[in-house]
Amino acid sequence: MTSMLYKGYVEHRRLHPTDHRLLYPLYVYALDLGELSRLDRQLPLFGYNRRRPVSLWDRDYLDTSERPIRDKVLDIVRTQLPVERIDRIVMVTACRYLGYVFNPVSLYYCYDHRENLLGNVAEVNNTFGERHVYVLTPSNGGPPAYPARYEAEKAFHVSPFNRVEGRYHFSFADVRRELDVHIDLHQGDQILLKARLKGNPRPLTPCNHFKTVMRHPVMPHLTIPRIYREAFKLRFRRGLTYHPKPVPLSRMTIKRLPPTALERRCMALVENYLGRTRRGGLRLILPDGTARDFGDGASPAVELRVNAYRFFTRVVLAGDIGFGEAFMDDEWDSEDPTAVVRFFIRNRDTVHDGRFRSTLVSRGVEWLRHLSRRNTLWGSRRNIHRHYDLSNAFFQTFLDESMAYSCALYPRPDASLEEAQETKFAAIIRKARLGANDHVLEIGCGWGGFAIEAVRRTGCRVTGVTVSREQYQEARTRVQEAGLTDRINIEFQDYRHITGQFDKIVSIEMLEAVGHAYYRIFFRTLERLLKPGGIAVLQTISIPDQRYDRYRKEHDWIQKHIFPGGLLPSLTVLTRTMTRHSRLMVEHAENIGDHYAPTLAEWRRRFLAARDQVAALGFDRRFRRKWEYYLSSCEAGFRERILGDLQLVLTREGNANLCRLPSEKTQMG
Secondary structure: OOOEEEEEEEEEEEOOOOOEEEEEEEEEEEEEHHHHHHHHHHOOOEEEOOOOOEEEOHHHOOOOOOOOHHHHHHHHHOOOOOHHHOOEEEEEEOOEEOOEOOOOEEEEEEEOOOOOEEEEEEEEEOOOOOEEEEEEOOOOOOOOOOOEEEEEEOOOOOOOOOOOOOEEEEEEOOOOOOEEEEEEEEEOOEEEEEEEEEEEEEEOOHHHHHHHHHHOOOHHHHHHHHHHHHHHHHHHHOOOOOOOOOOOOOOOEEEOOOOOHHHHHHHHHHHHHHOOOOOOEEEEEOOOOOEEEEEOOOOOEEEEEEOOOHHHHHHHHHHHHHHHHHHHOOOEEOOOHHHHHHHHHHOOOOOHHHOOHHHHHHHHHHHHHHHOOOOOHHHHHHHHHHHHOOOHHHHHOOOOOOOOOOOOOOOOOOOOHHHHHHHHHHHHHHHOOOOOOOEEEEEOOOOOHHHHHHHHHHOOEEEEEEOOHHHHHHHHHHHHHOOOOOOEEEEEOOHHHOOOOEEEEEEEOOHHHOOHHHHHHHHHHHHHHEEEEEEEEEEEEEOOHHHHHHHHOOOOHHHHHOOOOOOOOOHHHHHHHHHHHOOEEEEEEEEOHHHHHHHHHHHHHHHHHOHHHHHHOOOOHHHHHHHHHHHHHHHHHHHOOOOEEEEEEEEEOOOOOOOOOOOOOOOOO
């Protein structure tokens, strides 16, 4: 086969969620890559790596180097096609015309010396200037018959009206006789769109080439305007959802956007900051593959892969919030995100707790947003709804059978999560001295796990309250299934509205949702509800006293994306508030924070194992990445011991009913 000229058309048919068709004429070249130098000499209008009205440059294809296109193709297909058998490569493409070209797709046909087709390569370009390669190989391992058919998972953003999800079905006719290429995008059993490139062959002679170029002088320049015109129709006339361009993640995306001037400046600032780190090691891998090492030079380095240069802008302008949001949007990744966060925790004092002066504006905006999420009666219900009412099925993907969403207590390192949560429940039951005659109030009862366990172990009665509608319904169902409706009453109620008095009060990691301004109300409520001689047991995540005042005046990533209105208390602020607003005092305190790291690690392991199940519930990739970062960053905080988890036993002075168990030892802090 000699090189050919094909004049035909492109058809693009969208079938879902709306029916839309785009059809336009086009002429393309089928070029034997071994003939390019001959064509340069033979065709007066054509130039190979030199300026002519029609030109083809090696740097325009595959990677941006000036190596011959054939060599680049062989390198790309080396692991998937038998390179030693490839004799000829025919490329179907549109050449530059008067210096301009845009190829939505260029195709490569790889033949052996007997003219058997060994496989194809599809090089896809988007309007953002990025480039991706799909290497298409026969599924049966043998040479494909015509039409040659292949499948490949979609891994590149092309249209803003489709997510990077689905599977392509390719069909290639014998390009030596006709140009007929079909590319269909499937999602499950549904075909979203169909694309076709059809053309009739003409020998690529000087005469045919001159006639085609002269008859269609502006045709190559119309592709981009047509694309934008149809995109406008789909967005504003058909109302299709616009999906922002995600960060390209596949290693087969071989051309990515270069950094802007602002991104280069921010990258320099971040690298300057990293250059001052002295605890641990970090290897920063840039989008172009360049690796740079930071830290003490002695510790094993954890890798942080930057997938997009805008990562640096996010960090410089938005600090820790930008860092977490960059992970959500795939702008950085790591095999061990927990270790990455631990590195930055260890070095957080290097630059103002890891923040740049440029974060001042964004921190002010986030602080104002945080003020709008105060835990008033209505605000508390709204904040809880945003987290706990995501879906009961979602939380079931990573919690244990009891649905305990709080720090477990591991009796030994190899204990299961289920056993550790049972041990935690047993410790609280023991510390509260629960007995069969007790009526227990649980503030923030979750999905009812503790209430059920307490009744089964002691025979007590429990009233549990929650302001999460999903938790309320699920807890009532679980109590009914356990046959304990005569001993457990679940109410949809704010703690401030509870009436009556109770022998014991238990609250497991609910204090984080109270807020600094409402601690006094919380302890006044405990004082009012707890009978004389009663005991209250609180479990709460805590922050060191020395950091509390600064922390409560700022707004972090978890407060923005996970727990709106949330605030971690410190031991001092709790004891000071209860002293001023109640007669309660701390009888016993224990920090079980070192058990939270393995709890979070197990939650994250289960969550990642259930990612397909989470996706099936309707949660997109950005949401899943958000929760992965949340679990990883929290684990890092507990492993570095900048967070604690307190179990506090509260009572009033002179409580004759309180008898310390011999095995208990008071641990403060």
